[in-house]
Amino acid sequence: MKAVGIRFKNNPKIYDFLESEEKVEIGDLVIVETLFGEDVGAVVYIDKKIEKNNKPTQKMIRKTRPEDFENQKQFEQEKEKYEKIFKECANKYELEMKLVGTELSLEDKIIFLFTAENRVDFRDLVKELIKKTKRQVRLRQIGPRDESQYLGGFGQCGRQICCQKFLGTIESVTMDMARDQNMASKGSSKISGLCGRLMCCLSFEENTYKEILKSLPKIGDKIKTKEGVGRIIGINALKKKVEIELSEGARMEVDL
DSSP: OEEEEEEOTTOOOEEEEEOOSSOOOTTOEEEEEETTEEEEEEEEEEEEEOOGGGOOSSBEEEEOOGGGGHHHHHHHHHHHHHHHHHHHHHHHTTOOOEEEEEEEOTTSOEEEEEEOSSOOOOHHHHHHHHHHHOSOEEEEEOOHHHHHHHHOOBOTTSSBOHHHHTOSSOOOOOHHHHHHTTOGGGOHHHHBOTTSSBOTHHHHTHHHHHHHHHTSOOTTOEEEETTEEEEEEEEETTTTEEEEEETTSOEEEEEO
């Protein structure tokens, strides 16, 4: 049994789908069956052998055809109109929702992506949207990290944000990771990403820092210097330097 790897728009994660009888090549755009209906993705790899217990539940249907995108062209011209309708209806029902994106599925259904501080009961809103747009509608609430991944942008490093470029799975990030990397005292603006949450790079760089820290003294340890004995109050793992406080209160940085 074999699978193909598919990557979707604005999402670097690769998903396995069962092969169809139609032969495909890497880079082909194909239609696949997902939990939310049919969707389009790009083939990243083919002929991946899979075990029966790891069998994907969804399958690839076929390659895309020019006619699959005809409705999309018309939709792009009308997108602003639908987004205006969404905002007006959300205001009517006094729902605190931020519209992030509007898409058209292959099944000709409008998908509104939004964020909100809390869970939103949007049943009446959906009915109103169907009535106003005269089309099938689906609303999907996403989180702050998903919003950044969807919209994209550049981080403090000046590069494309990691969650959109290559992070297949967004892991949890903790303040302990920021402390390990000597970032906790930098202030929230220095360790937060576009999403307002702790930067994802703190998570995937954590193991590197932990390996380095194994060979270094710890906070609170005493170290002998030319100026006398001092207590370690800070560690720069990458530079392999420590900040120490001497008995009289003076501070200095020491190479290890």
